[in-house]
Amino acid sequence: xxxxxxxxxxxxxxxxxxxxxxxxxxxxxxxxxxxxxxxxxxxxxxxxxxxxxxxxxxxxxxxxxxxxxxxxxxxxxxxxxxxxxxxxxxxxxxxxxxxxxxxxxxxxxxxxxxxxxxxxxxxxxxxxxxxxxxxxxxxxxxxxxxxxxxxxxxxxxxxxxxxxxxxxxxxxxxxxxxxxxxxxxxxxxxxxxxxxxxxxxxxxxxxxxxxxxxxxxxxxxxxxxxxxxxxxxxxxxxxxxxxxxxxxxxxxxxxxxxxxxxxxxxxxxxxxxxx
Numbered sequence: 089x090x091x092x093x094x095x096x097x098x099x100x101x102x103x104x105x106x107x108x109x110x111x112x113x114x115x116x117x118x119x120x121x122x123x124x125x126x127x128x129x130x131x132x133x134x135x136x137x138x139x140x141x142x143x144x145x146x147x148x149x150x151x152x153x154x155x156x157x158x159x160x161x162x163x164x165x166x167x168x169x170x171x172x173x174x175x176x177x178x179x180x181x182x183x184x185x186x187x188x189x190x191x192x193x194x195x196x197x198x199x200x201x202x203x204x205x206x207x208x209x210x211x212x213x214x215x216x217x218x219x220x221x222x223x224x225x226x227x228x229x230x231x232x233x234x235x236x237x238x239x240x241x242x243x244x245x246x247x248x249x250x251x252x253x254x255x256x257x258x259x260x261x262x263x264x265x266x267x268x269x270x271x272x273x274x275x276x277x278x279x280x281x282x283x284x285x286x287x288x289x290x291x292x293x294x295x296x297x298x299x300x301x302x303x304x305x306x307x308x309x310x311x312x313x314x315x316x317x318x319x320x321x322x323x324x325x326x327x328x329x330x331x332x333x334x335x336x337x338x339x340x341x342x343x344x345x346x347x348x349x350x351x352x353x354x355x356x357x358x359x360x361x362x363x
Contacts, residue, residue, distance in 0.1 A: 164200035166250035231354040245280040
C-alpha cells in the first residue's frame with residue numbers, strides 16, 4: 089500500500105529513505121502537493137497523519153507522554169549528588185524508572201516526575217533573576233552571549249551541577265534575554281563548580297527549527313579553545329548542544345579566548361548568521 093501511494097505521488101521508495109527536507113525539489117514538491125489528495129484512496133485521512141507524540145500507559149490510573157517521560161528522566165539524572173547518592177546509584181534508579189511495570193520502577197518514575205516539576209520552578213525562578221539582574225553578558229550586536237555561574241552564589245546552585253539541568257536553564261535564559269534585546273543569539277553558560285571544582289560549560293544555538301537539520305556552530309570553537317589554552321582532559325558532547333567540563337581555574341581564560349575566537353570567525357564571515 090505504501091509503495092502504491094508513493095507511486096501515485098510520482099515518488100519512488102528509494103527516494104524516501106532520506107529526510108523529507110533533503111529530497112530533491114521535484115520529489116519534495118510532489119509529496120507536499122499530492123500526498124494528502126492521494127492518501128484517502130489508500131486508507132489514510134488527514135487527521136491520522138498528524139503526530140504530536142505518544143502516551144505511555146500503566147494499568148488504568150497512570151499515563152505519561154513520551155516528552156514528559158524524557159523530561160522526568162533527565163531531571164532525575166540531574167539531581168543533587170551526595171556521598172550516599174552518587175552518580176552510579178542515580179543512573180541505576182533512572183534505569184528502574186524505564187520499567188514502570190515493576191513496583192520500584194513506578195516509584196522511581198513518579199519521583200522523577202516530581203523532581204521535574206520542582207526543577208521547572210527553579211529554572212524559572214533562578215533564570216528570571218539572572219535576566220532581571222542583567223547577569224547575561226552580551227547585547228543585540230554581539231555574536232554570542234555568555235552567562236558565568238562559576239563565581240555566583242545562589243540558593244539552587246547545586247541543582248545545576250549536571251549538564252542536563254544546566255541546558256534547561258540555558259534555554260530559558262536564552263529565550264528570556266531574547267525578549268529583552270529583541271534579537272536572538274547563541275548562549276554559552278558556565279555552570280557552578282561541583283565538589284571537585286569542575287564546571288560544566290554548555291552552549292545552546294540561537295534557535296531550534298523543527299523538521300530541519302540542526303548544525304552546531306559552537307562545537308569547533310569550543311574544541312579549538314580548550315585544546316590550545318586550557319589543556320584540560322574534559323568530557324564532551326557536541327551533538328545538538330555543546331557540553332564540556334572544565335576546571336573552574338580555567339573558566340576566565342576559556343571565556344575570553346572563546347569570545348575572541350567567535351568574534352574573529354564572525355568578522356571573517358565564517359559563522360555569520362549561523363550562531
